Amino acid sequence: MNLGVLFSWIAFLAGLTAAMAFLAAAGGRQSAERPGxxxxxxxxxxxxxxxxxxxxNLFARDFRYEYVASYTSRHQEAHYVFASFWGGQxxxxxxxxxxxxxxxLILMRIxxxxxxxxxxxxNLPLVMLGxxxxxxxxxxxxxxxxxxxDGSGLNPxxxxxxxxxxxxxxxxxxSSLAVxxxxxxIALVRRDYDGWVKLALPWVAFSTGILATxxxxxxxxxxxxxxxxxxxxxxxxxxxxxIPWLSNVALLHGLMVQRATGSLRRSNFFLAVTSYVLVxxxxxxxxSGVLADFSVHSFANLGLSGFLLSFLFVVxxxxxxxxxxxxxxxxxxxxxxxxxxRESLMWLGQLVFMLMAALITVGMSAPLITRLFGPPSNVQTxxxxxxxxxxxxxxxxxxxxxxLIRWRQQEHTLTGNRAWLALGAGVVVTAIVAMLxxxxxxxxxxxxxxxxxxxxxxxxxxxxxPALIVAVAAxxxxxxxxxxxxxxxxxxxxxxxxxxxxxxVTLRGFRSGWKHGIAYLAHxxxxxxxxxxxxxxGYGRAAQVQLPQGVERNALGYRLKFEGVRHxxxxxxxxxxxxxxxxxxxxxxxxxxxxxFNQGYMKKPHIERFLTHDIYISPLEMVGENEGQExxxxxxxxxxxxxxxxxxxFEDFDREMGDVVRVAARLxxxxxxxxxxxxxxxxxxxxxxxxxxIPDYLPGGGSVTIARVDPNTGRVALEVPxxxxxxxxxxxxxxxxxxxxxxxxxxxxxxxxxxxxxxVVLRRGIDLAGRARAAARQA
Amino acid sequence: xxxxxxxxxxxxxxxVAIGVTSFRKSxxxxxxxxxxxxxxxxxxxxxVLADKNYVLKRDEQxxxxxxxxxxxxVLPVVYRGVIPGNFDQAVSIVAIGHYQQDHFEAEQLLxxxxxxxxxLAEKEARSS
Numbered sequence: 024m025n026l027g028v029l030f031s032w033i034a035f036l037a038g039l040t041a042a043m044a045f046l047a048a049a050g051g052r053q054s055a056e057r058p059g060x061x062x063x064x065x066x067x068x069x070x071x072x073x074x075x076x077x078x079x080n081l082f083a084r085d086f087r088y089e090y091v092a093s094y095t096s097r098h099q100e101a102h103y104v105f106a107s108f109w110g111g112q113x114x115x116x117x118x119x120x121x122x123x124x125x126x127x128l129i130l131m132r133i134x135x136x137x138x139x140x141x142x143x144x145x146n147l148p149l150v151m152l153g154x155x156x157x158x159x160x161x162x163x164x165x166x167x168x169x170x171x172x173d174g175s176g177l178n179p180x181x182x183x184x185x186x187x188x189x190x191x192x193x194x195x196x197x198s199s200l201a202v203x204x205x206x207x208x209i210a211l212v213r214r215d216y217d218g219w220v221k222l223a224l225p226w227v228a229f230s231t232g233i234l235a236t237x238x239x240x241x242x243x244x245x246x247x248x249x250x251x252x253x254x255x256x257x258x259x260x261x262x263x264x265x266i267p268w269l270s271n272v273a274l275l276h277g278l279m280v281q282r283a284t285g286s287l288r289r290s291n292f293f294l295a296v297t298s299y300v301l302v303x304x305x306x307x308x309x310x311s312g313v314l315a316d317f318s319v320h321s322f323a324n325l326g327l328s329g330f331l332l333s334f335l336f337v338v339x340x341x342x343x344x345x346x347x348x349x350x351x352x353x354x355x356x357x358x359x360x361x362x363x364x365r366e367s368l369m370w371l372g373q374l375v376f377m378l379m380a381a382l383i384t385v386g387m388s389a390p391l392i393t394r395l396f397g398p399p400s401n402v403q404t405x406x407x408x409x410x411x412x413x414x415x416x417x418x419x420x421x422x423x424x425x426x427l428i429r430w431r432q433q434e435h436t437l438t439g440n441r442a443w444l445a446l447g448a449g450v451v452v453t454a455i456v457a458m459l460x461x462x463x464x465x466x467x468x469x470x471x472x473x474x475x476x477x478x479x480x481x482x483x484x485x486x487x488x489p490a491l492i493v494a495v496a497a498x499x500x501x502x503x504x505x506x507x508x509x510x511x512x513x514x515x516x517x518x519x520x521x522x523x524x525x526x527x528v529t530l531r532g533f534r535s536g537w538k539h540g541i542a543y544l545a546h547x548x549x550x551x552x553x554x555x556x557x558x559x560x561g562y563g564r565a566a567q568v569q570l571p572q573g574v575e576r577n578a579l580g581y582r583l584k585f586e587g588v589r590h591x592x593x594x595x596x597x598x599x600x601x602x603x604x605x606x607x608x609x610x611x612x613x614x615x616x617x618x619x620f621n622q623g624y625m626k627k628p629h630i631e632r633f634l635t636h637d638i639y640i641s642p643l644e645m646v647g648e649n650e651g652q653e654x655x656x657x658x659x660x661x662x663x664x665x666x667x668x669x670x671x672x673f674e675d676f677d678r679e680m681g682d683v684v685r686v687a688a689r690l691x692x693x694x695x696x697x698x699x700x701x702x703x704x705x706x707x708x709x710x711x712x713x714x715x716x717i718p719d720y721l722p723g724g725g726s727v728t729i730a731r732v733d734p735n736t737g738r739v740a741l742e743v744p745x746x747x748x749x750x751x752x753x754x755x756x757x758x759x760x761x762x763x764x765x766x767x768x769x770x771x772x773x774x775x776x777x778x779x780x781x782x783v784v785l786r787r788g789i790d791l792a793g794r795a796r797a798a799a800r801q802a
Numbered sequence: 803x804x805x806x807x808x809x810x811x812x813x814x815x816x817x818v819a820i821g822v823t824s825f826r827k828s829x830x831x832x833x834x835x836x837x838x839x840x841x842x843x844x845x846x847x848x849x850v851l852a853d854k855n856y857v858l859k860r861d862e863q864x865x866x867x868x869x870x871x872x873x874x875x876v877l878p879v880v881y882r883g884v885i886p887g888n889f890d891q892a893v894s895i896v897a898i899g900h901y902q903q904d905h906f907e908a909e910q911l912l913x914x915x916x917x918x919x920x921x922l923a924e925k926e927a928r929s930s
Contacts, residue, residue: 362804371809378817385821389829400846406828410820417813437805465820567884569863643884757884 027076027088027162034069034120035153037062042146049140049209056139060131063142066149067128070121070156074108077117077161081107086171090114090161096176102187107177109190112310113161118191120152123198130202134795135222140209141202147341148201148299151334159330169722172668172695179625185244189237193264196234197306200267200299202226203274204342207295211345216288216353220278221794223295225787227275230298232780234268239773248627253560254769257407262387263305269380270298273373280366283430286356287370289346294373296342301380303338307331308387364432368425375418382410412510413469415553419517420476422546423494423524427486441482449475456509466509473513477520493523497554504562511557518557522550538786545779552772558765563636565761567643570600571754578760580605581638585756591616595625598642598756606633613758615642636764643757655730655740666743669694669721673739676732683707686732688739694722703741705729835869835877839901847906848896852876858885869895869906881908889913 044059077090081104086092094110095103109115127145130138165171203223210219241261242254255261274294277287310331360367385392389402437445452474453467461467477494480487497519498512506512525546532540566578570585577583582603589597589612596616602609614627628641656666658673665671670693679685687704703726704717718726725744732739827843838847849871856867865881879897889895889911899908 360806362806367806371806371813374810374813378813382817382821385825389825393829400829402825403828403844406824409824409828410817413820414817468816567863569884759884 025162025164027073027080027160028157030069030073030076031117031153031156031160031162032069034066034073034124035150035157037066037069038146038150038153041066042143042150045139045143045146049143049212059139059142063124063127063131063146066153067121067124070117070124070153073156073160073162074117074121077108077114078105080162081105084174086174087164088161089163089165092165092171092174094174094177096174099176102184103177103182106181106186106190109194110177110181111161113156113159113163115190115194116152116155116159117161119194119198120149120156122191122195123149123152123201126195126198126202130205130226133222133791134799135791137206137209137213137215137219137222140212141205141222144205144208144341145201147205148334148338151330151337155330168697171722171725175725183244183248185240185248189240189244192233192240193237196230196237196264197267197302199226199230199233200271200302203230203271203295204299204338207292208342208345211292211349214349214352217281217285220282220291221791224275224278224282225784225791227271227278228780228784228787230271231268231275232777232784234264234271235773235780236777238264238268239777243770247630255556255560257383257386257404259305259309259387262383262407263309266305266380266383266387267298267301269376269383270294270301273376273380274298276369277373280369284356284358284360284366286358286360286366288353288356289350290373292346292353294377296338296346300335300339300342301384303331303335304384305387307335308391358431361430361432363428363437365425365428365430368421368428372418372421372425375414375421379411379414379418382414383407386410412514413465416469416473416510416514416517419514419521419550419553420473422521422550423490423517424480424484424487426528426543426546427484427490427524437479437483442479445475445478445482448478449473461509469513470509473517487524489527490520490523494520506562511561514557515554518550518553522547522554525550537782541779541782541786545776545783548772548775548777548779550772551768552776555765555768555770555772559636559763559769562764563639563762565759567757567759570756570758572756575603579762581760583758583760600629600640600756600758602631602638602640604631604638606638607631611640613640613642615645615756634767636762637766639761639763641759641761643759645754645756656743657738657740659736659738669743671727671741671743676737676739677702686729688729688732688741690719690727690741692721692727697722701727703727703729705732834873835871835875838877838906841901844898844900844909846896846898847871847877848894849877850894858889865889865911866905869897878905879908880905881911883911885911 041059041062044055044062047055048059080088080091081095082101084091084095084097090111090113094107094114099107107114109118123145127142127149130145131142203226206219206223206226210216238261241264245256246254271294274291277291277294280287281291307328310328360370386402386406390400393400449471453471456470457467461470477491481491494516498516501512501515506515525543529540529543529547532543564579568576568578568583570576570583572585572587575582575584584601584603586599586601589599591597595614597612597614600611600613602611609631611629611631613629614625616625624644626642628639631638631640656664656671658664658671660673660675663670663672672691672693674689674691677685677687677689679687684707685704687702690701690703692699692701699722701719701721703719706717716728716730718728720726721744728742730740730742833841833845833847835847835849838845847869849869852868852870856865858865863883863885865885867879869877869879871877879899881897881899894913896912897906897908898910898912899906901907
């Protein structure tokens with residue numbers, strides 16, 4: 024009996040039961056709530072048991088399970104066996120289900136009139152995730168004859184300590200957005216358009232924190248391990264966690280406005296639905312295979328795209344449908360959004376966030392969009408930087424101004440004369456910038472808008488002088504350090520402005536208790552991080568050099584000498600480079616080795632850290648005339664050879680001539696006491712010259728491929744498991760060396776921001792608990 | 803009309819304008835060699851190595867070769883940068899760049915090798 028499948032079924036059926044019971048309870052039948060809670064607990068127990076079963080199967084290396092055979096191997100270290108749980112799609116769906124269910128367990132314990140109804144809506148995604156684990160779970164058994172002796176192991180790219188923690192954090196983020204969605208849904212059903220705010224706030228803040236933790240961890244991983252040369256590559260998977268976050272941050276601020284002033288009711292419902300929709304849309308894009316050619320880590324197609332698409336449509340229809348149905352019923356705010364008040368600026372900030380989300384979504388959907396007009400193509404990552412930089416400037420300006428002004432301020436002091444004066448200042452500075460040699464439209468427009476804003480703020484607002492001084496100082500420092508382009512200069516200036524303004528408000532807030540300063544502290548963190556991002560990604564110097572062994576070469580003023588390869592018993596070789604830098608002499612040892620699993624080079628950069636910058640040495644590859652040794656299995660007709668525990672016998676070729684020539688090798692393979700036929704093939708298109716090598720699979724997940732055919736002797740060369748295959752080893756090492764100025768600001772800002780956001784979660788949680796206690800006393 | 807509404811409209815128009823121009827600027831479609839010769843801006847072409855008569859100077863990071871597409875059209879390509887080690891075994895070469903006078907100046911070279919090609923096929927075969 025397959026326990027995993029059994030537990031999945033229990034969870035799925037219990038989920039259906041719980042959904043129906045909660046529906047009845049929300050409909051007014053109080054007696055149904057208890058059975059609903061019990062069924063929900065059973066559902067959670069089912070997911071938990073299925074999870075434990077999967078881990079048990081993985082650790083037991085029970086290769087009868089396809090999932091285990093695909094993602095572990097006998098000699099894999101324990102923490103990677105642990106991580107191989109989420110090495111494949113089926114496992115991640117189970118993880119997603121378990122985390123969503125666990126969060127629901129917490130929601131269920133909160134005493135609030137909306138909770139039982141919210142539990143029904145939370146069970147909607149849960150039932151769908153349960154359905155996937157039942158239909159396409161990680162518990163598929165291989166037919167008895169196909170059980171391998173050893174598994175293929177986890178992809179070496181994923182064999183990193185970060186892999187043990189990064190995916191669960193990210194999935195907690197994705198799952199957590201289901202809770203505000205569920206709360207918003209029941210609020211719409213119950214026509215309780217304000218009561219849900221307090222219940223949703225701690226959850227929304229939690230999502231903000233945990234999603235940011237997830238993608239910042241991903242950034243650290245990319246920077247330290249993957250060696251992409253940066254922490255952020257606008258890869259679809261990164262964008263997929265970033266856009267729901269943007270929408271969720273917009274929701275967080277909308278809820279604050281609604282709590283303080285009673286406005287923005289409709290857009291808050293819209294954002295609660297949209298945040299979850301974006302999670303599902305991003306999952307669809309990255310997992311369904313539509314981007315398979317365009318992303319570094321999209322999962323290969325698993326036939327789940329249909330499911331994800333219907334999941335997405337169900338959530339959209341239910342979410343937006345219910346909102347449209349109630350739209351006219353939602354009361355307008357008692358007082359209009361102020362003209363130049365804190366809430367109106369926060370509303371503008373939401374707009375900026377949603378525009379960013381929309382433009383990033385368009386970018387990551389480019390292969391889908393361009394497919395409508397012609398061949399699918401992707402946007403360059405420069406697209407994201409181009410569109411986000413001006414929006415980030417606008418956001419920083421709002422972030423600096425909003426905390427300094429009051430709620431519900433109806434009048435503004437930007438009178439006609441002052442506005443003209445501010446505009447005049449903008450025109451003058453823009454003209455100067457243009458004379459200094461900037462002739463593109465966008466930077467000039469940005470300059471005009473930014474200078475106008477600062478001038479208007481300086482003329483019409485009190486108490487901004489310190490922040491403005493800091494901003495101008497930061498801009499001057501940036502220019503002195505070599506920033507010549509107005510857009511990044513304006514971004515640094517705006518971020519410094521936001522930093523100074525929020526620091527003032529933070530300190531003022533702390534005087535009346537920690538609760539009143541932490542939200543602004545999160546803003547200071549975000550501003551510091553932005554400055555770090557501009558500096559480290561835009562103003563690093565980079566050079567690619569080729570290093571013949573033993574010869575010193577110069578790059579960026581650093582003298583580099585490739586000293587040789589340090590062989591590692593685990594096969595993870597490091598290249599040794601002596602670096603003579605003005606700051607310090609050091610020995611860099613980035614990893615560079617051939618991975619038979621990925622048929623590609625695995626690389627890990629060397630990072631030499633300094634207070635103001637990092638030196639980043641990223642190996643590219645070994646090149647050179649030396650073509651390197653080949654480790655192939657050569658067989659003549661009728662010959663038998665043994666590699667490891669496996670015996671290969673080559674019988675004969677099958678040939679097929681035509682425009683496409685196909686040569687297949689008929690083999691008999693003795694593996695694990697059985698003999699199976701194998702027939703790898705070589706396909707050559709005579710027109711284009713394109714060769715295609717079609718492997719055949721062995722029981723156990725290994726494969727046999729024809730590397731080469733010798734027509735004269737009738738021999739065949741095979742790539743088989745256990746041999747190195749076709750390695751290319753040269754004697755010239757190509758590396759990219761770059762500097763990352765002020766990278767420490769990125770990490771400092773990130774820690775400051777995340778720490779504060781989790782304190783906000785605590786604060787909103789305490790508020791909610793206090794309210795629940797007060798309600799209990801009244802009742 | 804109050805300040806807030808004006809600002810919102812300005813933001814919206816600016817974002818859409820920036821979005822559309824940036825999208826058109828940075829999307830690099832796969833196009834034919836004939837189109838590549840006419841196109842301005844960054845484009846993407848793909849094909850196979852036309853012959854083995856290429857000029858390769860690793861130390862100077864200079865590579866000049868002829869790319870042949872499925873219609874047997876030939877495009878001379880120049881690339882300056884770190885040259886992929888397995889360049890001459892490529893079954894398919896993607897060049898991103900722009901056409902200049904008499905040749906295609908590649909800023910980026912993506913090389914699909916038979917082995918990588920097969921790893922992909924292997925992955926697909928395993929998951930289906």
